Amino acid sequence: MRTALALILALGLGGSALAVQPDEVLKDPALEQRARGISSGLRCLVCQNQSIDDSDAPLAKDLRVLVRERLTAGDSDSQVRDFLVQRYGEFVLLKPSFSGHNLLLWLGPFAVLVVGGIGVFVSMRRRKVQPAVPLDATEQSALEELLRGKGQGRKEV
Amino acid sequence: MLVEAGHYALALALGLSLIQFGVPLWGARVNDPVLMNVAPPAAIAVFICVLASFLALTAAYVTSDFSVLNVVENSHSTKPMIYKISGVWGNHEGSMLLWILILTLFGAVVAGARRSVPLRLRANTLGVQAAVTVAFLLFILTTSNPFTRVVPAPLEGQDLNPLLQDLGLAIHPPLLYIGYVGFSITFAFACAALIDGRIDAVWARIVRPWTLGAWAFLTLGIAMGSYWAYYELGWGGWWFWDPVENASLMPWLAGTALVHSTVVMEKRDALKVWTILLAILTFSLSLLGTFLVRSGVLTSVHSFAVDPERGIVILAILMIFIGGSLALFAWRAPMLQQGGIFAPVSREGVLVLNNLFLATACATVFIGTLYPLALESVTGEKISVGAPFFNFTFVPLMLPLLLLLPFGQTLAWKRGNFLGTAQRLYAVIGIAILVTLAVYAFTLGGPVLAPLAIGLGMFLVLGSLNEILTRSWAKGSNLSAALRRARGLPRSAWGTSLAHAGVGLTVIGIAATAWNAEELGILKVGDTLSAGPYQVKLERVVPRAEANYRDEVATLLVSSGGRELGHVETMKRIYVTRNMPTTEAGIMTFGLSQVYASIGEIQADGSVGLHLFYKPFVLLIWLGAVVMAAGGALSLSDRRLRVGAPVRAKGLQAMPAPAE
Numbered sequence: 001m002r003t004a005l006a007l008i009l010a011l012g013l014g015g016s017a018l019a020v021q022p023d024e025v026l027k028d029p030a031l032e033q034r035a036r037g038i039s040s041g042l043r044c045l046v047c048q049n050q051s052i053d054d055s056d057a058p059l060a061k062d063l064r065v066l067v068r069e070r071l072t073a074g075d076s077d078s079q080v081r082d083f084l085v086q087r088y089g090e091f092v093l094l095k096p097s098f099s100g101h102n103l104l105l106w107l108g109p110f111a112v113l114v115v116g117g118i119g120v121f122v123s124m125r126r127r128k129v130q131p132a133v134p135l136d137a138t139e140q141s142a143l144e145e146l147l148r149g150k151g152q153g154r155k156e157v
Numbered sequence: 158m159l160v161e162a163g164h165y166a167l168a169l170a171l172g173l174s175l176i177q178f179g180v181p182l183w184g185a186r187v188n189d190p191v192l193m194n195v196a197p198p199a200a201i202a203v204f205i206c207v208l209a210s211f212l213a214l215t216a217a218y219v220t221s222d223f224s225v226l227n228v229v230e231n232s233h234s235t236k237p238m239i240y241k242i243s244g245v246w247g248n249h250e251g252s253m254l255l256w257i258l259i260l261t262l263f264g265a266v267v268a269g270a271r272r273s274v275p276l277r278l279r280a281n282t283l284g285v286q287a288a289v290t291v292a293f294l295l296f297i298l299t300t301s302n303p304f305t306r307v308v309p310a311p312l313e314g315q316d317l318n319p320l321l322q323d324l325g326l327a328i329h330p331p332l333l334y335i336g337y338v339g340f341s342i343t344f345a346f347a348c349a350a351l352i353d354g355r356i357d358a359v360w361a362r363i364v365r366p367w368t369l370g371a372w373a374f375l376t377l378g379i380a381m382g383s384y385w386a387y388y389e390l391g392w393g394g395w396w397f398w399d400p401v402e403n404a405s406l407m408p409w410l411a412g413t414a415l416v417h418s419t420v421v422m423e424k425r426d427a428l429k430v431w432t433i434l435l436a437i438l439t440f441s442l443s444l445l446g447t448f449l450v451r452s453g454v455l456t457s458v459h460s461f462a463v464d465p466e467r468g469i470v471i472l473a474i475l476m477i478f479i480g481g482s483l484a485l486f487a488w489r490a491p492m493l494q495q496g497g498i499f500a501p502v503s504r505e506g507v508l509v510l511n512n513l514f515l516a517t518a519c520a521t522v523f524i525g526t527l528y529p530l531a532l533e534s535v536t537g538e539k540i541s542v543g544a545p546f547f548n549f550t551f552v553p554l555m556l557p558l559l560l561l562l563p564f565g566q567t568l569a570w571k572r573g574n575f576l577g578t579a580q581r582l583y584a585v586i587g588i589a590i591l592v593t594l595a596v597y598a599f600t601l602g603g604p605v606l607a608p609l610a611i612g613l614g615m616f617l618v619l620g621s622l623n624e625i626l627t628r629s630w631a632k633g634s635n636l637s638a639a640l641r642r643a644r645g646l647p648r649s650a651w652g653t654s655l656a657h658a659g660v661g662l663t664v665i666g667i668a669a670t671a672w673n674a675e676e677l678g679i680l681k682v683g684d685t686l687s688a689g690p691y692q693v694k695l696e697r698v699v700p701r702a703e704a705n706y707r708d709e710v711a712t713l714l715v716s717s718g719g720r721e722l723g724h725v726e727t728m729k730r731i732y733v734t735r736n737m738p739t740t741e742a743g744i745m746t747f748g749l750s751q752v753y754a755s756i757g758e759i760q761a762d763g764s765v766g767l768h769l770f771y772k773p774f775v776l777l778i779w780l781g782a783v784v785m786a787a788g789g790a791l792s793l794s795d796r797r798l799r800v801g802a803p804v805r806a807k808g809l810q811a812m813p814a815p816a817e
Binding site for chain 2: 020021022023025041043049050051054089090091092093094095096101102104105106108109112113116117120124
């Protein structure tokens, strides 16, 4: 996290922390709500893993204004996103699309859970009572030593 | 001179750790106690050398010795003393030195625990640990020497990165590193057990305190880092799913699983192979975290080229240790005896599920963090994986885990009765549902899922309380008897309940963020802005100068319903040396809730932009983590884990007064 801070700063983004500027806010609260929703899912392309909603970089500001312009012009949420993807590539989406190569990403955790679950199930079924292993010579002598008893071997519970 | 001595001590430490690596492992192989006994003094000597080296660097910082490159780049003569000291690890070289210092400190502590760890196990463990030390000492000496001199020495340093000039830097990295590096001991014990081909409940009992301690520190370190980012970055977020954060979350998740699986191993002699694997994986993830943060490979895909040498060396270390230990595991694990058996519905059964979910959650973070990198290197496509991905995958994995938790802690070992357990929890479930409905009714029209999450948090807190209650109070028994029994419960039982209640508190804190109120405005002096039940009035904006920075301070009067509550200051700060601006948020705490104000642009006419948040119960997020760590610490003080505790007289079974 320390390095995250350092990098954010190194890229000149640690400055003002206001992110969304008051003068950008749209008059229509419903539209502004949608704008906030969209921009929190868009990556500030020059930042470290920040959404344009959180970032103070000039580019993030431009994108926020752009999102609001498109919304005011009557675009739907997905049209705005598509427009930005066309312009900047998938990199701009903080939530990768559920298609193509990304299926591996999205289904990966699910696959791990299923495989892990099967593993647990199989190993539970295979688990049988195992025959007791006889003591070897040193263990046997250690045991006899203890049994001869000086109270040393008392087991704490 | 002192600086050269520090450098020399580091080289000496390398030589000594080679001895600590080779001799005891050979001694264990040929069964020679003399050779095996070389390990403890060697480990202590290595620690002393590294400590001397660390102190030499600290001295260079404290005296502002600008003939040392590292000091020039990260310090300044006007910097306050505390930041001069914490600046030692506020940079790559110094933080690696701190890493090694903690690594060798743990080695020295194991070396000191003579009575509790059998000779052979100790020799093997310290030998494996020395291998890690050797690798990192080589790394620091060849690619990241903190003692490099600069000629001619400049008159003044370049100052420490302003964001790091904070108390957070003094506390966060040491805590985090103790956690990260603490898992190296568990790793070394696991490898030692594999080398010896012998593992049993005694091993689990020896290893558990180390795991628990490392886990508690890592918990605190992550929470501290999260709170630091919250107040320092100034936009009110507390977790960003940033790759660097994920790097510390992965070992934490694996470590949490490990803490639980060692319990099963200790009590029931089961899950041995899995526990060993988990011990290896946990430290591997710590190494991976170090690699990700230190090489910069993830934070920016392109910065790998900035310092390829360091990145490649750490990658090599990573591959040797992860590959080596996994190979050892593959070779030796089949020889390990499987232990105790248990029914699916039992505490072991639930702990297996706990491990399944935690391991999957860890894998999810792993995939989300590394997938973009893998995809780009394979296909050249660039994608981002941000918070939405983790919200869709990580959160659903946590839900069943948290729902199961109170059941697991109540179920019996070996073979449990699910319905019976549910009956013991019916009051808790009832109260949790009532709380959910009450919260929902009170905030009608607000968020819908958040009341459910609050209910879940209550279920966890009350479930933990219930566990202590039902274990100490039986029907018909009076209060003093119940209190006596509660005091007599093992501290590990108290610790477990406390830690689990902490999870509940964090869940409630996270759920409460749904009621955050946020307001933006441009204020002239005298204007007010409100968020939630609180109003702030801008009273004045004045400049102020300190030794190494200048502020524009906005003073805000906070009030609620006409009642004045006090002033907070939020400022724009310019650090003179680096000419870097930062924002200092103004935070006022009311119980567990906070009003958070962050200053924005100062306009030409003197009015200022202001970002105001009301964050109800936000402190619970970190308080919960502190409670978790406290639970870990309490469990650590349990009698059976107290290393080398004297044997008590017979018949004295009662515990000394534990908990609060």
